[in-house]
Structures are given as structure tokens and as C-alpha cells.
Amino acid sequence: MPPGKSASAAARPEPRRRIVFLGLRGIPNVQGGVEKHVEMLAGELTACGWDVEVIGRSRYLPHLASGSWNGIRIFPLWAPRKMALEAIVHTFLGVWFAALRRPDILHIHAVGPALFVPLARLLGLRVVVTHHGYDYERQKWGGFARRVLKLGEYFGMRLSHGRIAVSSQVARAMVERYAAPVTYVPNGVSVARPAAKTGILAEFALQPKRYVLLAARFVPEKRQTDLIKAFAKCGDPGFSLVLAGGAEFETPYSREVRALAKSVPGVVLTGFQTGDRLAELFVNAALFVLPSSHEGMPIALLEAMASGLPVLASDIAANKELGLPADDYFPLGDVDALATAMAAKMAHPPSEEQARARMREVEQAYSWASVAQKTLQVYRGLLAR
Numbered sequence: 559m560p561p562g563k564s565a566s567a568a569a570r571p572e573p574r575r576r577i578v579f580l581g582l583r584g585i586p587n588v589q590g591g592v593e594k595h596v597e598m599l600a601g602e603l604t605a606c607g608w609d610v611e612v613i614g615r616s617r618y619l620p621h622l623a624s625g626s627w628n629g630i631r632i633f634p635l636w637a638p639r640k641m642a643l644e645a646i647v648h649t650f651l652g653v654w655f656a657a658l659r660r661p662d663i664l665h666i667h668a669v670g671p672a673l674f675v676p677l678a679r680l681l682g683l684r685v686v687v688t689h690h691g692y693d694y695e696r697q698k699w700g701g702f703a704r705r706v707l708k709l710g711e712y713f714g715m716r717l718s719h720g721r722i723a724v725s726s727q728v729a730r731a732m733v734e735r736y737a738a739p740v741t742y743v744p745n746g747v748s749v750a751r752p753a754a755k756t757g758i759l760a761e762f763a764l765q766p767k768r769y770v771l772l773a774a775r776f777v778p779e780k781r782q783t784d785l786i787k788a789f790a791k792c793g794d795p796g797f798s799l800v801l802a803g804g805a806e807f808e809t810p811y812s813r814e815v816r817a818l819a820k821s822v823p824g825v826v827l828t829g830f831q832t833g834d835r836l837a838e839l840f841v842n843a844a845l846f847v848l849p850s851s852h853e854g855m856p857i858a859l860l861e862a863m864a865s866g867l868p869v870l871a872s873d874i875a876a877n878k879e880l881g882l883p884a885d886d887y888f889p890l891g892d893v894d895a896l897a898t899a900m901a902a903k904m905a906h907p908p909s910e911e912q913a914r915a916r917m918r919e920v921e922q923a924y925s926w927a928s929v930a931q932k933t934l935q936v937y938r939g940l941l942a943r
Contacts, residue, residue: 575941576609578661580652581645581671584614584634586627587832589775589803591857592667592690595724595745602930604629611659613652615644641807642703649674657681663720663937669693670707672714679717684940687714688722689732689740691854691876697778698809715740720940722933724855727875741936746926747860751837758835759842762800762826767907769798769826770900771843771862773836776805776812779852781872783811783818784893788849790822791897797824797904802839804830840865845903851890853877864920866913868903870896 583590585597600610609631616634625631635655637648649671656664656678664683666672672687679685693699694707715721715736722743723729729742759766770789774780782801789799801819805812819825831839840846846862846869853859853876860880862869871877872890885902888895908916 574607574609575662575937576611576659577603577663577665577937578611578613578656578659579665579667580613580656581649581667582612582614583618583806584622585612585630585632588614588618589806589830589832591745591854594857595688595690596667598746598748598926599930599933600630601628602926603934606930606934611661613655615648641698641809645670646673646706650677653678653681653683657683662941666714666718669711669714671710672718673706673710675713675717684720685718686720686722686936686940687718688724688743689714689728689854690724691728691852695779695852697851698811712736719943720936722936725876725879727879728854741932743929743932743936744924745855745857745860746929747857747864747920747924748926751841756835756838758828758831758838762828764798764800764826764842766842767844768796769800769843770845770847770904771800771802771839771867772847772849773802773831773839773858773861774848774850775803776809776815778811779850781849781851781891782815784849784891784896785847786815786818786822786825787893788896788900789825791893792901792904794901794904795824797844799825800828800839800843801825802828802831802836837865840867843867844907845870845900847896847900848872848877849888849890849896850874850877855879860920860924863916864924866908866917868908870899870903 579596582592582596585593600612604610611631613633613635615637619634622632635648635651637644653674663686664678665686667688668690670693675685694704715732715738721738721740723732723740724745726742729740732740772785776782819827840862846867848856848859848871850872855876859869859871869886871887873887874890888899
């Protein structure tokens, strides 16, 4: 025991700390990878004795009956309903709101919101930034928006007190680019088996193990159009293609997806699904496909694997980081190769033992409890300075 410290002082419990999350649409059950990440992480941190607050965008939280959910305080703030302005205006307002709340740590998610790290520091806040991927590579952004996002990355990696990346490749790249320490903390996975049948299969006339599934927002980098075209080439009338997701903003791409889906027999659009309804879609799918051109670390792919599903993913770096067998990947944008791989997967489903083995492997490697503990190490190191 250090000199001058009593036994009671040495045994004193760690003080209760408060964290504010910013840079997301909101929780719970809001579409998006960052939103899922924060929802699960916030729950784990609450269980660890932290006071957790989330600043969300009011239009995504219309059904929030009170200011809290599962012990997490949620603050809906206004943001303009314009794709180019929504996140940036909301984060600017959110930093000022966080300054009024005076948390021990403000945790900003994604490189766009990290644009306001300098403001947060000027307001005396301790800031942690999580890099969820190269958002400036998303197809929807023009030249000016890409430059703004790269500036956000620069501010987040150079000026924040603590830095996290959900991909080891991104973490290495940030260390090389900005000469600042970055902690690799992967996304986690937690798949709730549906407690009972929800009726979603009957609602969309789906048969168990007779459909291919993709759960993702309708944005160009998810490449739903590639998947629809590949499904059409498979030509198997016994299977359906289920696209679970939607678009926050109606865009030329989302209209293209809907039009193409309407023209191909067997394509089913369920809209955004969550909870037991989404879990039932996962559990009963024959195959999960992720044809995207951009990912940070693909939570939906992890969830599919944790559900025991065979999977196909584009061969981008973020997907290959999961280290799947070679036949679980296909060349990005190659519709013919995707169609061939889909047909082979559907013709040769895995055994029950193979499915259970994959479920165990994923759940052990990517638990949200371990994500929370690694994140807490970053927080504690910052607070100890």
C-alpha cells in the first residue's frame, strides 16, 4: 500500500463516471452500423456502472416515450432534414449540449462528426473518437463533402484525447498517417434468437431456408443492385431474395433499387426490420450476402455468421479482415461471379454441426462484453492522465 493511504482509501470503489455519445442518429432500433455499435456498447457500459447518455437526432426518435431506455439517458436534438447538413449541424449542436452536461468523456463516432473535436476541446471536454471507416470513400459524397470528411478524420486523429478504430487495417493506417496512437476495438455481435414466431415469414410469403438475405440501408456502397442482378442470373424459382432495409432519404439510388426489385420475380423488400422480426429473418435464411464496396467492420455480416448462416461477401479489405474461407468471398462488382457463388452456396448448405461451430466461433471472438472492456481501457487511460 502506498505511504499515507489508509486501507479504507485503498479499497474505495472506482468513482461513477459519465459518458456522452455523439455522432449517430440515435438508439434504440435505429438503422445503421454506428447506431447498432453505440446501442450495444452503451448497454454494456451501463452494466459496468457507468452513467451513459446518448445525443440523437429527434426525427429518428419519435417513439421514445421518455428520456431513457434500459438505464441510458437519450436526448433528441433537432437536425435539418437534408442529407448534406443533417449530421454536421446536429453534431455542432450536440457538442454545445454536451458542454452543458459536462461528462467525464465525450465519445464522438465517425470521421464526419469528428470535425468538431476542436470545438469540444475549446469547451473543455475530454474527447474520444471512434473511426468507423473511410466515410469519404462512400459513393454518395461529392468532392467538397469528401474533403470535409477527410478534415474530420484529421481533427479526430490528431486532436482527440483518445482514438479507437473498429478495423485493425484502419488503426494501422491512422497510426502511419497521423503518428498518433490508435486502439483497435472491433465491432461486436449479439444475435437474439426470436422468442416466438413473429409472422414476418407469412407476411412476405417466405419459406424457411428458401431465401437469400441482405440487411442494409439503401445506399450505393451496399450495392443491392449487384445482388438483384446476380439473383436474376441464378434463375432458381424455388428461392427468394429478401432485402431488409430502407433509405433515410429518397435518392436516385434508392429509386433504382426499388425499380429493379420490382422487375425481377422473387425479390422481396421488407423495409427496415429490427428485434425479433429481423432475428427471425436471419435464423430462417439460406444464405446471407454482403456485396458492399465500403465497410468499417461489417456488423450485419457478423450477425449472419453468429446465426449460423453461410455467407458471401465482397473481397474488400474490411470484409477480408474477418478471415473467412476463400469461397466465402467474390470479386467486388463481378455480378457473374456472385451469381455462380450464390448458386453453389444454395446447392450445398452447411450441416447443422458446421453452422453451430461457426456460431460458437463468432460469439467467442466478437462479444460486446469484450468490446466494452477494451473501450473502458481507453477511457481509464485518459482519465488517469
